Amino acid sequence: xxxxxxxxxxxxxxxxxADFLLKKKxxxxxxIRRSSTFNTNRIQHLFKxxxxxxxxxxxxxxxxxxxxxxxxxxxxSKPDExxxxxxxxxxxxxxxxxxxxxxxxxxxxxxxxxxxxxxKKKNIRIYQASSSEMFGNSSKTTQNEKTPFMPTSPYAAAxxxxxxxxxxxxxxxxxxxxxxxxxxxxxPRRLSTFVTKKITVGxxxxxxxxxxxxxxxxxxxxxxxxxxxxxxxxIWKILQYKKPEDFVIATNKAYSIKDFLEEAFNQVxxxxxxxxxxxxxxxxxxxxxxLRGDYxxxxxxxxxxxxxxxKKLVRLMLEYDLKEHGxxxxxxx
Numbered sequence: 001x002x003x004x005x006x007x008x009x010x011x012x013x014x015x016x017x018a019d020f021l022l023k024k025k026x027x028x029x030x031x032i033r034r035s036s037t038f039n040t041n042r043i044q045h046l047f048k049x050x051x052x053x054x055x056x057x058x059x060x061x062x063x064x065x066x067x068x069x070x071x072x073x074x075x076x077s078k079p080d081e082x083x084x085x086x087x088x089x090x091x092x093x094x095x096x097x098x099x100x101x102x103x104x105x106x107x108x109x110x111x112x113x114x115x116x117x118x119x120k121k122k123n124i125r126i127y128q129a130s131s132s133e134m135f136g137n138s139s140k141t142t143q144n145e146k147t148p149f150m151p152t153s154p155y156a157a158a159x160x161x162x163x164x165x166x167x168x169x170x171x172x173x174x175x176x177x178x179x180x181x182x183x184x185x186x187x188p189r190r191l192s193t194f195v196t197k198k199i200t201v202g203x204x205x206x207x208x209x210x211x212x213x214x215x216x217x218x219x220x221x222x223x224x225x226x227x228x229x230x231x232x233x234x235i236w237k238i239l240q241y242k243k244p245e246d247f248v249i250a251t252n253k254a255y256s257i258k259d260f261l262e263e264a265f266n267q268v269x270x271x272x273x274x275x276x277x278x279x280x281x282x283x284x285x286x287x288x289x290x291l292r293g294d295y296x297x298x299x300x301x302x303x304x305x306x307x308x309x310x311k312k313l314v315r316l317m318l319e320y321d322l323k324e325h326g327x328x329x330x331x332x333x
Contacts, residue, residue, distance in 0.1 A: 003027040005077045007064055007112070008085030012189040013129070013182075015042035017083060017232045022046065022056060024236070029077040031062040031070070031086070042189050064108035071115045081239050083127045084112055087155075090193055091133060092217075094155035095285055105158035106165070113169040113177065125176040125239045128166045131159045132183040132224065132250070132291050144294040145181070145246050152286045163246075176244045180235050183250035183293040186313060187228040188320035195257055196225065196317060199264050204321040206275055207268065207330050213275055217282030219261070222254040222290045227308035227316070237302040250293020251306045263314045268322075268330050 004021050008014040009030030021028050032040065040047075046057050060076065062069035064086035074082075087105045088094060094101040109128060116124050135143045136150035151157040166177040190197035195216065202214035226249070234249045265272035298304045308316070315331070322328050 001025060001027060002080045003029065003077060004081045004083065005029045005031070005074065005079035006083045006085060007031045007062075007070075008083075008087065008129075009059070010039050010042055011085055011089070012042065012187055012191070013185065013228055013232060013235075014083070014085040015189060016187065016228050017085070017235060018043060018046060018057070020232045020236060025056075027056045027058075029058045029060060029073070029079065031064075031073055032059050033063050034061045064112065065103050067111045067115060070112060074115055074119055078121060079124060081125045081127070082112070082116065083129075083235065083239075084109060085129050087129070089155070090191075091153050091155045091288075092282065092284055093193075094153050094158075098154035101154050102158045102161075105155060106161035109162035110165045113165060113175070117169060117173050117175060123176070125244075126166075126178070127235055127239050128162060128177055128179050130163045130179040130181040130246075131156065132181060132248075132293060133288065134160050134163065134181065135291060137289055138291075142252065142292045142294040144248050145297055152288045153284065156288075170244050178238045178241070178244045179246040180238050181246065181248045181293075182231055182235075183224040183226060183248070183291060185226045185228040185231045185249075186317060188317055189228070190317070196260060197321075199257075199260060200314075200317040200321045202275075203264055203268055203270070203318065204325040204327060206270075207322070207327050208325045210325075213277045215277050215279040215282065216257065217279065217284070218287055219258040219276075219278070220256050221288065222256045222292070224250045224252070224254050224292045225260070225310060225313060226251045226306050227313050230306050230308055234298060234302065234304045237298075237304055241302060245297075245301070247298045247302065248293045248295055249298055249304070250295045251310075252292060252294055253310065254290065254292040255310055259310075260314065263311060264318055267315060267318055267332055269332055
């Protein structure tokens with residue numbers, strides 16, 4: 001029975017990964033930050049009475065920026081695999097809090113690598129969550145593992161630092177550290193500050209009479225959007241591979257925010273143009289216009305490919321948010 005440690009378990013991807021690993025019969029430990037309000041709603045369904053026998057799910061208070069707490073958790077859990085999902089992950093917000101973003105995303109990853117390097121258990125495998133944002137405004141029509149990085153935000157720059165730190169520790173100390181370069185992955189568990197969720201929640205609120213408009217920034221930025229549930233399988237497969245490697249995980253299709261709007265509003269029979277307004281505050285100081293990932297390496301070496309297409313992804317998210325507002329009957333058949 002393997003033991004996994006997930007740092008960032010309360011996030012969208014971390015919570016789905018916990019579901020996935022528990023189904024694989026792992027013992028799962030998760031790191032959560034102590035705050036004045038509980039932020040465990042995505043993993044609430046996994047909680048069990050600590051007095052029960054044979055528990056396989058454990059949570060520990062800690063922080064990727066606090067190496068003392070992180071070291072203690074590694075010593076307690078003695079993991080076979082560590083999945084580092086910790087980050088201030090909102091790109092637009094990273095322009096407002098660049099130092100905090102850099103510490104949590106970049107320096108935090110290096111602290112983890114250093115802890116594992118010095119830990120007595122030497123065969124720990126580490127998954128480092130990298131991001132398609134690292135590619136920036138690439139001149140390539142599709143981005144793969146060999147595409148140069150051109151970060152356009154503090155978040156992306158910090159991810160590049162973490163990516164190269166992973167390579168340095170891998171090559172210098174023979175550590176098993178793999179980078180998963182995930183393109184945008186969405187789900188019903190996305191925070192409402194992210195544009196896809198903002199749209200689907202906004203539609204539900206419009207239909208419920210709670211608001212009149214959705215305020216957005218650049219409608220013409222194109223992204224490669226996949227389903228987070230599909231992507232956690234790829235994350236797991238990356239650490240099961242025979243040696244540490246770096247993999248792009250994507251769908252090889254790109255859609256604009258305008259495309260997402262049209263598809264989502266069409267599924268409830270509304271014209272998006274009547275309900276969307278532009279707010280300049282939501283535009284990035286340095287815009288990233290286009291991303292599309294080539295997942296050929298993952299398909300060849302891991303046998304992985306996405307299962308959920310764009311239209312189905314939009315429907316899954318919209319269906320969830322409409323149901324949350326008691327409007328499940330508003331979705332077109």
